[in-house]
Amino acid sequence: MKENFAIVTGSTKGIGKKIAEELLNKNYNVIINYSSDDTAYDNFLKENIKYKDKIFCIKESLDCYDNVINFCNEVKKITTHIQVLILNCGITEKSLFGNIKKEAWEKAMNVNLNCPFYIVQQLNELMDCSGKGRIIFISSVMGKYPHSTSLVYNVSKSGVISLSNSLVKYFCEKNITVNCICPGFIKTPYHTNRSEESYNQINKKIALHRFGTVDEVASMCMEIINNQYINGSVIDINGGYDYF
Ligand SMILES: NC(=O)c1ccc[n+]([C@@H]2O[C@H](COP(=O)([O-])OP(=O)(O)OC[C@H]3O[C@@H](n4cnc5c(N)ncnc54)[C@H](OP(=O)(O)O)[C@@H]3O)[C@@H](O)[C@H]2O)c1
Numbered sequence: 001m002k003e004n005f006a007i008v009t010g011s012t013k014g015i016g017k018k019i020a021e022e023l024l025n026k027n028y029n030v031i032i033n034y035s036s037d038d039t040a041y042d043n044f045l046k047e048n049i050k051y052k053d054k055i056f057c058i059k060e061s062l063d064c065y066d067n068v069i070n071f072c073n074e075v076k077k078i079t080t081h082i083q084v085l086i087l088n089c090g091i092t093e094k095s096l097f098g099n100i101k102k103e104a105w106e107k108a109m110n111v112n113l114n115c116p117f118y119i120v121q122q123l124n125e126l127m128d129c130s131g132k133g134r135i136i137f138i139s140s141v142m143g144k145y146p147h148s149t150s151l152v153y154n155v156s157k158s159g160v161i162s163l164s165n166s167l168v169k170y171f172c173e174k175n176i177t178v179n180c181i182c183p184g185f186i187k188t189p190y191h192t193n194r195s196e197e198s199y200n201q202i203n204k205k206i207a208l209h210r211f212g213t214v215d216e217v218a219s220m221c222m223e224i225i226n227n228q229y230i231n232g233s234v235i236d237i238n239g240g241y242d243y244f
Helices: 014-025 038-047 049-054 065-078 102-126 148-172 196-205 214-226
Strands: 005-008 029-034 055-059 082-087 134-138 177-183 234-237
Touching: 005 014, 014 029, 014 038, 014 082, 014 214, 029 038, 029 049, 029 065, 038 049, 038 055, 049 055, 055 065, 065 102, 082 102, 102 148, 134 148, 134 214, 148 177, 148 234, 177 214, 214 234
Parallel strands: 005 029, 005 082, 029 055, 082 134, 134 177, 177 234
Antiparallel strands: none
8 A cells, every 4th residue: 555645536637637747746646536538537647657656547427425435435445545635526507597407406516515525524534644634625716706607606616615614623633634725717628618708808807817827726735735734724816806
């Protein structure tokens, strides 16, 4: 069994991918995860081939309790000791209030909020209690400044902030910090189909007039990992969103 394990959910693309790469760079063994896009996983492996012995992948859609149990059972076959647990996986849902279907509501709540909770609960006993244990949730600026066009997403991401805050007391007894990052608009495949006009409209709402980069979010994550005194924080990284 190898020591120094980190887990990043939803990590073959975008923010999760960059965080996983930073962790590999810092000598962690990293359990990565995705649900369906094998090509993205192949690319991840190719781009990080020098770390191939440190990369462990669990392909599992983290969208329901049973799949979380499968995922956690696979984790337990790989390691008995986790230092860093990053709950990054998230999906968006764009229906307006009147049109939100039950299935869409439940899927977004499951992926964004319920499954991160189940994962933390299932892996709790594996977490490092030496002072290096870290749990980091990835919420969103939408969890704080809700848009009517992404209602379920906003609610689930507000829940993630509350979940993170609610776990601080429990985990401080185990010497594990719990924090939440709220990224603003970050350039990732998530925004692939966005029009030029939409980019421009969003940029007008950001004081820095640009989307953030995955490097900017990942470096915040690494700071939280390096610094034990950052605990119970909800950290915005959004270029100054709605700051006018
Ligand atoms: N990008 C932004 O502007 C932004 C802003 C605020 C917050 N966030 C949050 O940051 C997180 C990452 O966003 P991102 O933009 O980096 O996303 P992304 O580029 O769309 O990447 C998503 C990753 O998660 C995986 N994934 C999706 N659904 C999954 C599922 N059900 N089970 C397991 N893996 C799954 C994807 O792989 P597959 O395609 O193979 O499933 C992929 O590896 C999310 O929680 C998002 O809400 C993003």
